[in-house]
Amino acid sequence: MQTEKVSVQRAVRSAVGLILVLMSGEAAIAAPPAESQVVSLRRLTEKEYRNSIADIFGKEIEVRGSFEPTKRSNGLAAVSTAVLSVTPVGFESFSKMANDIAAQVTADNYRAKLPCAPKDPKTYDEACSSRIISHYGLLLFRRPLTGAELDKRVGLSRRIAGQTNDFYAGVRSSLSMLLQLPDFIFRSEVAIPSGKGKLRTLDSYSRATVLSYLLWNTTPDAELLQSAQSGELNTPAGLAKQVNRLMASPKLDAGMRAFFDDLLQLDTLDTVSKDSLLYPKWGSGMADSAREETLRTVTGLALHDNGDIRDLMTTRQTYIDRKLAVLYRVPFPFTGDWAKVEFPADSGRSGLLTQISTLSMFSHPGRSSPTKRGVALADIFLCLPTPDPPNDVDFAEVNDANNPLKTLRQRLLSHAGNKVCAACHDRSDPLGLSLEAFDTIGGFRATDNGEKIDASATIQGQSFSGAQGLGQYLHDNPRYPACVARRLHTYGRSAQRWTMDDFPDTYKAFQSSGFRLRALLKSMALSDSFYAVPPPENSSTDTAKAAALH
Amino acid sequence: MKIDRRHLLRGTCQGAMAVMGLPFLDCFLNSKGLAQTNGRPLPTRFGTFFWGCGLTHSLWIPKTAGTGWEMTVQMKPLAPFRKKLNLFSGLRVPLDSKPNGQHWSGLAAASTGIAPSKSGEFESKTIDQQVGEVIGKGVRFRSVSASASGDPKQSYSSLGGANILPAEPTPLSLYSRLFGPGFQDPTKGEWKPDPRILMQKSVLSAVSEDRHRVMQNLGSSDRARMDQYFTSVRQTELQMEAELQRPTIEAKVTIPEPPSKDLVANNAWPNLEVVTPLMARLGAMALATDQTRVFNLSVSSPQNQMFKPGDPLGFHQSTHEESVDPKLGYQPRVAQYNLESMQLFAALLKELDAIREGDGTLLDQSLFMAFTDQSYARIHSVDGLPILTAGGASGRMKTGYHMVGDNSPVSRVGLTLQKALGVSVDSWGKDSLQVRTPYTELLA
Numbered sequence: 001m002q003t004e005k006v007s008v009q010r011a012v013r014s015a016v017g018l019i020l021v022l023m024s025g026e027a028a029i030a031a032p033p034a035e036s037q038v039v040s041l042r043r044l045t046e047k048e049y050r051n052s053i054a055d056i057f058g059k060e061i062e063v064r065g066s067f068e069p070t071k072r073s074n075g076l077a078a079v080s081t082a083v084l085s086v087t088p089v090g091f092e093s094f095s096k097m098a099n100d101i102a103a104q105v106t107a108d109n110y111r112a113k114l115p116c117a118p119k120d121p122k123t124y125d126e127a128c129s130s131r132i133i134s135h136y137g138l139l140l141f142r143r144p145l146t147g148a149e150l151d152k153r154v155g156l157s158r159r160i161a162g163q164t165n166d167f168y169a170g171v172r173s174s175l176s177m178l179l180q181l182p183d184f185i186f187r188s189e190v191a192i193p194s195g196k197g198k199l200r201t202l203d204s205y206s207r208a209t210v211l212s213y214l215l216w217n218t219t220p221d222a223e224l225l226q227s228a229q230s231g232e233l234n235t236p237a238g239l240a241k242q243v244n245r246l247m248a249s250p251k252l253d254a255g256m257r258a259f260f261d262d263l264l265q266l267d268t269l270d271t272v273s274k275d276s277l278l279y280p281k282w283g284s285g286m287a288d289s290a291r292e293e294t295l296r297t298v299t300g301l302a303l304h305d306n307g308d309i310r311d312l313m314t315t316r317q318t319y320i321d322r323k324l325a326v327l328y329r330v331p332f333p334f335t336g337d338w339a340k341v342e343f344p345a346d347s348g349r350s351g352l353l354t355q356i357s358t359l360s361m362f363s364h365p366g367r368s369s370p371t372k373r374g375v376a377l378a379d380i381f382l383c384l385p386t387p388d389p390p391n392d393v394d395f396a397e398v399n400d401a402n403n404p405l406k407t408l409r410q411r412l413l414s415h416a417g418n419k420v421c422a423a424c425h426d427r428s429d430p431l432g433l434s435l436e437a438f439d440t441i442g443g444f445r446a447t448d449n450g451e452k453i454d455a456s457a458t459i460q461g462q463s464f465s466g467a468q469g470l471g472q473y474l475h476d477n478p479r480y481p482a483c484v485a486r487r488l489h490t491y492g493r494s495a496q497r498w499t500m501d502d503f504p505d506t507y508k509a510f511q512s513s514g515f516r517l518r519a520l521l522k523s524m525a526l527s528d529s530f531y532a533v534p535p536p537e538n539s540s541t542d543t544a545k546a547a548a549l550h
Numbered sequence: 551m552k553i554d555r556r557h558l559l560r561g562t563c564q565g566a567m568a569v570m571g572l573p574f575l576d577c578f579l580n581s582k583g584l585a586q587t588n589g590r591p592l593p594t595r596f597g598t599f600f601w602g603c604g605l606t607h608s609l610w611i612p613k614t615a616g617t618g619w620e621m622t623v624q625m626k627p628l629a630p631f632r633k634k635l636n637l638f639s640g641l642r643v644p645l646d647s648k649p650n651g652q653h654w655s656g657l658a659a660a661s662t663g664i665a666p667s668k669s670g671e672f673e674s675k676t677i678d679q680q681v682g683e684v685i686g687k688g689v690r691f692r693s694v695s696a697s698a699s700g701d702p703k704q705s706y707s708s709l710g711g712a713n714i715l716p717a718e719p720t721p722l723s724l725y726s727r728l729f730g731p732g733f734q735d736p737t738k739g740e741w742k743p744d745p746r747i748l749m750q751k752s753v754l755s756a757v758s759e760d761r762h763r764v765m766q767n768l769g770s771s772d773r774a775r776m777d778q779y780f781t782s783v784r785q786t787e788l789q790m791e792a793e794l795q796r797p798t799i800e801a802k803v804t805i806p807e808p809p810s811k812d813l814v815a816n817n818a819w820p821n822l823e824v825v826t827p828l829m830a831r832l833g834a835m836a837l838a839t840d841q842t843r844v845f846n847l848s849v850s851s852p853q854n855q856m857f858k859p860g861d862p863l864g865f866h867q868s869t870h871e872e873s874v875d876p877k878l879g880y881q882p883r884v885a886q887y888n889l890e891s892m893q894l895f896a897a898l899l900k901e902l903d904a905i906r907e908g909d910g911t912l913l914d915q916s917l918f919m920a921f922t923d924q925s926y927a928r929i930h931s932v933d934g935l936p937i938l939t940a941g942g943a944s945g946r947m948k949t950g951y952h953m954v955g956d957n958s959p960v961s962r963v964g965l966t967l968q969k970a971l972g973v974s975v976d977s978w979g980k981d982s983l984q985v986r987t988p989y990t991e992l993l994a
Binding site: 036037038039040041066068069071080083084085086087088089090091092095096099148149152156159160164169173176177180181182183190271273275276277278284364365366367388389391 | 650651652669670692695700701702703709711712713714715716723731732746749750752753754756757759760763764767768769772774775776778779781782783785786789814816817818855857859860861862863864867929930931
């Protein structure tokens with residue numbers, strides 16, 4: 001079989017690399033074969049960058065600098081990492097961080113951790129320089145450096161060390177260079193022939209990278225790289241061994257936190273501001289606490305308790321700190337910073353839908369917004385994005401000046417009378433209106449402007465009331481778990497546009513497990529389709545994509 | 551008088567020749583009207599000011615054209631700078647077959663001269679980057695952008711496509727980028743090149759040499775992305791080169807000590823009111839000390855989220871939900887937010903005008919364009935997009951005028967600004983936005 005042939009080729013090359021490592025301390029391989037192609041380059045997110053540096057060099061190395069923002073498209077910021085480049089402002093920051101990290105790694109107090117030391121720090125030592133560079137080159141690039149690459153990096157080190165009579169100045173330059181190359185700043189997915197028709201598959205180092213960032217949100221560790229190097233990762237048994245290992249680790253938490261942070265659009269909390277006159281309870285640090293609450297809830301239910309992810313829509317259990325206790329108006333059981341609490345049945349609370357994060361992110365500074373909430377919920381949980389309203393939409397109906405006491409609900413419902421508006425508002429408004437018992441900072445309220453809140457809603461013939469009704473509606477809606485599965489695929493392999501048809505077996509496994517996140521992850525990570533790459537793009541769409549960039 | 555080679559070159563072509571050869575003729579054209587003090591030419595600076603959701607028609611447009619226009623309600627905050635301003639009303643924004651992307655098409659048309667196909671993306675470099683290529687060479691930063699409402703994404707400066715050049719989101723981050731590590735105060739006596747920069751430069755040129763290797767085995771869209779990447783590497787290299795040379799400056803400014811703690815920057819008016827002038831001051835100092843010649847300040851996203859405490863709607867939501875007062879004929883709360891947006895622009899101009907340079911002020915040596923995304927936010931219309939400019943571009947831009955709409959497309963302003971700044975350009979924009987005739991009456 002062709003796959004095997006390729007893995008063997010790769011394995012032989014890797015073995016050559018390994019022998020080189022053993023012989024001279026250099027992890028170097030020949031240039032990649034002609035049939036391989038880079039099919040995706042994803043810019044590391046801030047978290048991925050920080051985690052990678054901490055795992056490669058140690059937590060004591062500080063990363064000081066700012067990162068270019070990402071953009072959300074198709075519901076995920078992860079998608080944009082495969083589209084965005086690095087601007088001059090972004091590179092300026094990467095460059096500064098690289099110099100700073102390289103300086104810390106070659107400082108007196110760190111040197112003992114390097115793989116070797118020169119006899120005399122004032123004299124250049126080629127063997128040691130080469131060993132350090134190949135060691136960190138492998139870790140930073142998530143693949144061994146080729147012989148030519150290594151020669152160049154060592155050459156820089158030699159030149160600078162010669163100019164400065166300082167071995168570590170040379171090493172510092174080369175490390176800084178590695179950190180400034182796109183091979184580190186972007187993680188690449190390299191496709192090779194799969195042996196099955198025109199479909200291609202990811203090579204073993206790309207698999208290691210995809211798995212590690214998906215499951216741990218960080219760079220592959222030594223064992224994973226080793227299994228890539230030996231070709232083991234491209235065998236079913238080898239893949240299963242690594243997937244099981246990665247999933248059994250507590251680091252899975254970090255991986256899934258990153259996924260849910262993106263899925264639930266929690267980065268919105270970075271720029272949320274609330275009206276301090278109307279909502280004085282919203283203080284500094286509230287947004288961070290709200291974000292943490294949601295991440296604890298998700299990982300607690302889906303990972304630690306191995307629960308049904310549909311219950312994220314209905315659970316009354318959550319995690320709060322003192323700040324959140326004030327907003328939720330519940331007593332805080334004082335042991336530690338965070339406590340798991342359960343809202344009473346009559347609290348009206350229902351899973352993620354009524355957490356402060358969701359309620360505050362999709363609201364105005366001084367007012368709740370059923371439309372914003374409805375649009376966001378439809379997109380996040382049902383994968384149903386809403387188009388912009390028409391430009392010249394007449395808001396007069398919605399804003400009847402002669403009847404200021406009319407509730408927001410009544411005003412919104414007037415959309416139903418207009419066919420153009422109704423197409424979207426019929427979907428978004430019921431979702432949002434059922435959450436009207438919660439204000440812009442997530443507090444419960446029985447009335448709005450003196451009017452009793454009516455949180456009943458009807459969507460596609462199904463009637464329900466309040467957040468708990470909405471929670472049950474989403475819990476029972478098959479689109480919701482399917483949407484999570486689809487977004488997880490896209491998150492893991494953003495170069496691909498996934499539809500449900502692309503992974504029927506994975507979805508079946510997810511379903512028959514009772515919608516357990518671990519079952520979904522495992523089945524996905526073990527399936528061939530997750531690593532599949534379509535045949536080379538036809539040139540016209542490729543050109544169109546490139547044109548869109550310019 | 552001491553004239554070294556660098557000054558001589560700057561005299562010939564604003565310093566551009568020192569780094570990269572411009573066509574000989576362009577240099578002659580560019581040097582026209584260059585202000586000089588003590589034989590030294592002062593550089594001309596460019597900048598933008600962005601606020602979302604526009605102004606109110608009936609409250610900002612003066613009734614008369616030319617220089618004798620009467621002050622209007624919404625221009626009042628700018629009254630102290632009236633003689634240094636130009637107002638452009640009635641500009642058309644023809645989008646041809648492109649969609650009218652809400653809160654995007656107008657601003658993209660104004661800043662690129664091209665109606666965008668996709669919201670959130672620019673189809674070419676934005677005007678500040680186009681101008682920066684000509685006037686911004688040889689200084690540390692090709693451009694610097696800041697967001698007074700605290701969001702790095704609120705930048706309308708781009709090299710094209712989906713990438714935007716992120717804005718500094720707080721006064722401290724802006725300070726650190728400008729006057730933190732890598733900055734040497736040219737107003738102080740002591741000045742020597744930092745030897746670490748030389749080493750960092752060697753590293754960067756080694757990185758650049760890997761371009762060819764990186765480009766292999768890539769699809770064309772990723773090739774374009776890597777092309778941008780190495781362009782960014784090159785710009786950082788140029789920045790290092792600039793950091794090795796002492797800038798020549800005229801203005802007497804004192805770089806403040808770093809703020810001991812950062813300020814909250816967000817959409818709440820009380821914060822905007824404090825953060826905007828502070829960022830404006832830092833930007834003005836960066837221009838005066840020749841750290842950059844292009845400074846962009848934004849105070850909001852296009853869907854302007856500015857809010858006054860106690861107002862549950864805020865600016866953007868008010869544009870859609872506040873009723874038009876039948877007696878006044880406009881949305882009163884929206885009008886208040888419009889006015890406050892102009893107060894923030896005035897805060898920027900105040901800082902620029904406070905720094906003496908040559909025979910005038912930094913503002914006189916600059917040209918700033920204030921622009922927005924909608925002409926009438928309530929219905930997302932773009933025709934009649936308000937644009938204001940400030941500053942005399944070192945004497946090459948006449949000021950004090952109200953230019954009344956004569957069916958000109960919005961791109962005519964961009965073309966005029968570029969002409970005033972010495973950019974060699976015959977036409978600007980695409981399709982119906984393409985223009986060949988600047989407002990010649992404004993060019994000195």
